[in-house]
Amino acid sequence: MIWHIVKKDFLENFTSARFVAGFLICMFLVPYTVFTGTKGYESRIDLYQRDVKKSEEIFSKAQVYAQIQPVVNIPPSPLTIFCKGISDQSGSQVSLANSEIPTFAGGVATIHENQFLNRFVSLDFINILAIVLSLIGVFLSYDIFSREKENGTLKLLLSNRVTRSDFFLGKVGGILMTFVPLLLVCYMLVFLILWISPSVSLTGDDYIRIALLILFSLLYLAFFVFLGSYISSKSRTSSTSLIIGLFIWCFLLFLLPATMTYLGRNLAKSENYSMVKLNMGDVEGEFWKKFEEINKQTEKETGTVNHNCMMCADWNYGSVMMLFTPLEHMEFQRRMHENIGPVVLDYATKKWHLQEAYLNQLYHQQKMIKYLSCLSPSEILKYVAASLCRSDMENHVDFMDQARKYREIFFNYYKEHKMYASFDYFTPQKESEIPRTQEEAVRQSEDWVRNAKPESTFDFSSIGFVNTANLPRFSYKEKSIVSGLSDQLWILTAMVTACIFLIWITYRSFIKYDIR
């Protein structure tokens, strides 16, 4: 008997004007958001490839080791077409300088570089799905019981051998069944668009993630169906039920998340980053005092007071590129790098304590907002979708942690291999080629200008590159699905519990429903 009711309701809903209208809206909005999401992803991929090339050139075109300050790039996930999460605002590349452990990722994160455009709403597939599906869910379920009552068919039906439980399960099942083809068509449409766009290629892992996303979308939809059913079982008329349903819909989808985010931001305050930067400036002040001390000490050790160079370019706590300079000054520079290199790293760690404390405040604030705003099912959907699409905070933090770890390994390699103490660190000239006197330095410089014909004073393009084959390189290990979902375990459980609770109270309410 349940199956009969499910079938009847399915057919009735499937051919109803509201379902057709909802279906048509999905057919318009889904391709629209996926198409625009794909374009955004293509821009990000272009940018990523450009950035990777530039980052690679840091190694391949380094003429001295001091020039190498690695930059690692965050690979855009094709799944951000479904859910952008925080990927548009969290940065696209991380600079790993010796003087500072990165707090945030930098680079151009969004598809547009014009920061004024941050003012505009940017939607993705999950946003649209959250709004439209929930609205259709409410519209299909608001009169699940009250319509039958208004038409007088409820009494008639229950006067047969149909139990209230069967009727209840049949009606709810019928609506849920109606959504299955709608969801499948939506996702098939997405696949079709992704399939025809050449820049998107999905892996097996991506397909599993999408399958989980479909399942979770269904759960999300079920929540609104159960909510609509509950309201219907408590309302005397369909119109009352619809108005209540829509108020709750608007509240859960738009008002509650914004209110909770705003409230959460103020309850779990984080320090202003400009203040953190200013405090880091104090540590830098200490560092410069230390720098002066080391400078004086090195001057004393080497007996070199005037450390001018014939040709030097760039500066990173000493000249990065030094050429045609007498050995005495080169030796001073080498000793200076040897002494200051590890100190720069130590002070970066000192600054990191401030940055870490600030980041912990941000993480705490995010957690507070997440748990407060997850009173809304649409936010739960967004968080779970962001986790599945690798665009949530946990994935980003995981990348940043790996990048920081890599920075440590990279500069430890410099320390362990005594690279700060070598001439290769700051000059492309071999020790034997370094001029012994000022006259020889001038001669070398003139010979170089004559032979290499540099286009400008600092055109060093004729100089060869250092061997970077043995330097540690960055490789990113993505978080697994299980690990990603375990971060969202609480909110996932909350969603399932809310659905079970809603269906239970709806059932209880329907059992007592006045069918007259």
Next chain:
Amino acid sequence: MLKIIIIKELQNQLYSMRFVFALVLTLFLFSISSISFIIDFREQKNTHEAGMAKIRENMKNVTDNASRVAQNMNVYPFAPRNSSFIASCEEEAMPNTIIYTAFNVYGFDVAKGSNNPFILPSKSVKWEFIMVLLFSFLAIIFTFDAISGEKEMRTLALGLSNPVSRGVLLTGKFLGSVCILCLLVFLGVILSMIILLLSGQVAITYLTLLEIGGFLFMSFLLIACAATIGLLTSVISFNPNTSLFIGLMIWLIFMFVIPHTALLLSNKLFPVESSDVIAQNSDNSRKIIEASFPDGKWHSDSGNPFEPDHKIRASMQMDFMLGEKKIKDNWYNSQFSQFRNTCKLSLISPMFVFQMGDEYILNGGFQRFRKNWNDLHTYQAQFLNWFKAFDAKDQKSPHWFNPYEDYSTSKLKVNIDEVPVFTERTISFTNRLVNGGLYIALLLVYMTIMFFVSFLLLIRYDVR
């Protein structure tokens, strides 16, 4: 007769369940908005003051050398706006700091940490947010069944069998719904004001009162506009539920789809060069300038300010700065124009028109940025004049101005109190109204068109 219809409509709405829901939501949101604002604003003010003090202290550290004072990269962070409890104007997401020296206004940025980058994007719950999201929604909820609902209940034919014209009926329904919604807004605003006044955080000046008045007027127009959307959907369909569905779809399109589409089209229709291209252009310009200077351009002798090569060096560095400034300023102008054009595209949505109007009335968001950006250019010229005058008095300076190095300008100690300070200018309310007049007119036009179309459709409406 119109009066009777309005009173009847008011009574119907007042006793309806939707009014109760709307009242609860309004009071809830306005109180949350005010309480959060108080915590937020206090913190923002303290942080801003501490930040400014620290910046001033950092400047003190370079006052031993006048050239360093002039070359010091200063960051001007926008102070928290007094009227930000009304609308944030998205200032935390848009550029809110300007970087300058006495020689140049270099650029702008969104202060890092203005927003937690790990939080999913969300709007601040300010009065404007409540109006745009809740009240535009409520206006549709309150009007969607104005005609189709009466028809379903079979009271429409009955009503029209009295000496009531269709125009009067529609006007009565419209005014009744708008009045009830305005009443809700006033209740919310009064509650919010009580909380804000009790907290003592917001100084209510004459200007603040004018700003609130301007905002309420804009809100009235927005509500009226959204109510006409509801009325339109009500006369499109014979079934109130269909009207509601259509109304909500139009609402979603105006709220989300149009701004999103404008954003997407902006990159295609009004392209702006990427930062990579700009960096490349700056680099090329630098190379050309460098090549045009004779040997000795990079020579320096910190012990002798009158070293002749310093003159060449200063001149080249100045050209570098001016060359880069020209490229950057063009780029910034194209960004401004891209933003303005994107806003123009979004003006299809009355909700966006309302937000833009608010921006003018409150002098926030992009309007505030442009004002500060222009004013900082004026200030920078004054700052440079001050430095030049200071430098002219120094006999030990050769007066070869170099924007980046202090080889050839005064290194005398400066009294920090003599250094000009930038302060943000306030724009008079009349000017704001004049500038925002276009948006007020636009809302009026939207409202009139939609009301007129609703009227035309009602004329042909089958009331049986």
